[in-house]
Amino acid sequence: MNIHRCHCAFIPPHVQENLARAGVEGAAVSAQVSRIPRKNRANRVKDAEEFMSLAPVGTSSREVYDSQNEWRQRVKMAREEGDSTTDDKDANNAYDYAGMVRDYYKEVLKRNSIDNANMNLILNVHYGENFNNAFWDGDEMTFGDGDGRKFVSLSRSLDVVGHELAHGVTQWEANLIYEGQCGALNEHFSDVFGSAITQYAEGQTAETADWLIGDEIMGPELRGEALRSMKDPGSAYNNRIMGKDPQPAHMRDYYTGSADNHGVHINSGILNKAFYLAAMEVGTDMAALIWYAALQKLWPTANFNDAVLIISESARLLAIDGKAPADSPQKIRAAFKEVGLPT
Structure with a gap:
């Protein structure tokens, strides 16, 4: 079985391209980065058998990392499950909204985390510089801060967090190819x-x-x-x-x-x-x-x-x-x- 891990960005490419045409600073970079799938991490699912397994793979815990405006994920831990509120508003938002998403699936749909096997929720904030997007890359969420004029930090929206984590649910259920219909x-x-x-x-x-x-x-x-x-x-x-x-x-x-x-x-x-x-x-x-x-x-x-x-x-x-x-x-x-x- 082929596992279709979509690099699914929240702000569509046609919007990014219009921003670039309008001369918005950093829009071209945001458009380019939004299209590039991150390289597989060593701890990613190795094959279809593990991917489809119902065995618990985590504890549904939240891990929020601060990319410190680098174009990298998991740079510095900002807040883990059970930690008290930090001074980083974006890290707190990502943490809180991910919890709301997790609770909705658990309480309303009787689903245990994104993969229904207690997968931990990995979230990265402050990704890149003036990055106008957020994306799900197959196993974790990443949020840009926005440029402050056209867009603000994408971790401030429950819509964004819910939308991107839902790509993970779709990945584990229907595995829909990210093309056409x-x-x-x-x-x-x-x-x-x-x-x-x-x-x-x-x-x-x-x-x-x-x-x-x-x-x-x-x-x-x-x-x-x-x-x-x-x-x-x-x-x-x-x-x-x-x-x-x-x-x-x-x-x-x-x-x-x-x-x-x-x-x-x-x-x-x-x-x-x-x-x-x-x-x-x-x-x-x-x-x-x-x-x-x-x-x-x-x-x-x-x-x-x-x-x-x-x-x-x-x-x-x-x-x-x-x-x-x-x-x-x-x-x-x-x-x-x-x-x-x-x-």
Whole structure:
């Protein structure tokens, strides 16, 4: 079995490229670094057998490292599980938000950490200089400080932490290839769980949530913008610095180009809209449970039509077990129909 470890960055490449065109200092470097997978660490999973093992591999402990503005991870330990608060606000945020993510999976979805085998959560803050991004590289999280004008530290957003750690959940479950429709599904599931975790932590509902992704990391020159809107894809931003939000909300506007790994961040908007519509009908927590059940049945090359079938079937099975409303399958299929799926 091939293990697909996506180097999944939070701020999409088309936004990074627009920042570079606008002359934002450090944007070209951020764009380049965001594309480069980190070399495998010696303690990484060696083969598929260990990767798929359910044997405990950790204690679900948090380890936050300070990169000290170097382009390296695990430079200096900043805070370990059980340590008291430090003077580093970004380290504290990463620590606290990772705990919220871990608790959500444990309490709501009955999942033991990212791999469901008590994997430790490794987080790196202050990565590089003016690095406008955050990424999951296959076994740990890394956050840039932002440039302070366009973006602030990415560790300050629960959305970001939840989104990137969800890439790890997807990696251990469906192992979706980070390309085309399966890659867009990968991004979509991260937006789903990032948003669901934020709503759960803040006591929001589908009706009261803003459904924006990344609005908390906007600096003073981009305040009021966001990276994505699950409620209204294509409306998150429109300015001279970031450009125009290219996300479609319907399959008739599906992006067919080669940029962004053939649209992994772009076409995820179609699926995000479907999840928003489903959440408005059955509630965000219930919709997230249905999507989570489906994720465990998907496979690396699954496409949009595959996902629609599996998600709808998961809703039906949960309804049979009394864990979802009886009409959940109809409401889920209706949500997908609104965005032109299945094709």
